[in-house]
Amino acid sequence: MRLLASLTRALPVLLPLAVAVLGCGEDVVSPELGGLLGIWSPPTQQLQPQGTMEGLFIVRADGATEDHVIARGLYGQSANEVSLQSILYGHIGVNGNKFLISPDSLVTHDEFYGPTHREVQRDFRGWPRDSTTYEIHVNVLVLEFYTYPADAPILTRQTLTRVR
Numbered sequence: 042m043r044l045l046a047s048l049t050r051a052l053p054v055l056l057p058l059a060v061a062v063l064g065c066g067e068d069v070v071s072p073e074l075g076g077l078l079g080i081w082s083p084p085t086q087q088l089q090p091q092g093t094m095e096g097l098f099i100v101r102a103d104g105a106t107e108d109h110v111i112a113r114g115l116y117g118q119s120a121n122e123v124s125l126q127s128i129l130y131g132h133i134g135v136n137g138n139k140f141l142i143s144p145d146s147l148v149t150h151d152e153f154y155g156p157t158h159r160e161v162q163r164d165f166r167g168w169p170r171d172s173t174t175y176e177i178h179v180n181v182l183v184l185e186f187y188t189y190p191a192d193a194p195i196l197t198r199q200t201l202t203r204v205r
Contacts, residue, residue, distance in 0.1 A: 073135040076177045078102055081201035091115065092124065098182075098201055104132045106142055116153055125151045139172040169194075 081098040088094055092115040099107040108129040115124035131144040147162040173186040180203035187194040 074104065080204040081182050082204050083199055083201045100133060106131045106133045139174050141172045
């Protein structure tokens with residue numbers, strides 16, 4: 042009986058602590074996040090008149106994301122030399138077969154402006170905030186989302202392959 046009384050008095054103190062500790066676990070972002078975890082890569086694109094563009098989409102267990110875009114050989118450089126690198130850092134929210142990335146920062150390095158050029162963007166007001174629909178087929182991630190060229194939104198489909 043004395044133990045029960047002690048537990049009853051301690052419960053209001055221990056319960057919030059237990060919830061806080063459990064809340065720090067890696068799987069709290071969303072149980073649906075598991076399939077998206079890893080590093081994904083779209084096919085390399087040939088650019089006109091020269092160069093290539095490749096990417097990486099990284100999703101971590103804590104919900105942090107990185108979306109890398111790397112262009113090579115744009116400015117008369119060799120085909121393997123990086124011309125531009127852009128990384129969008131953010132956090133992902135998943136609901137069923139849809140996810141939304143909330144951007145934190147966009148870091149860009151463009152050789153066109155010199156070897157020390159680095160631009161960081163942290164204000165994303167005015168950016169479109171549409172969700173992305175996804176399907177996973179073994180190691181292939183198929184995305185559908187809207188892109189916004191000058192005149193009207195376009196439904197875009199992209200396929201990425203799991204790197205790891």
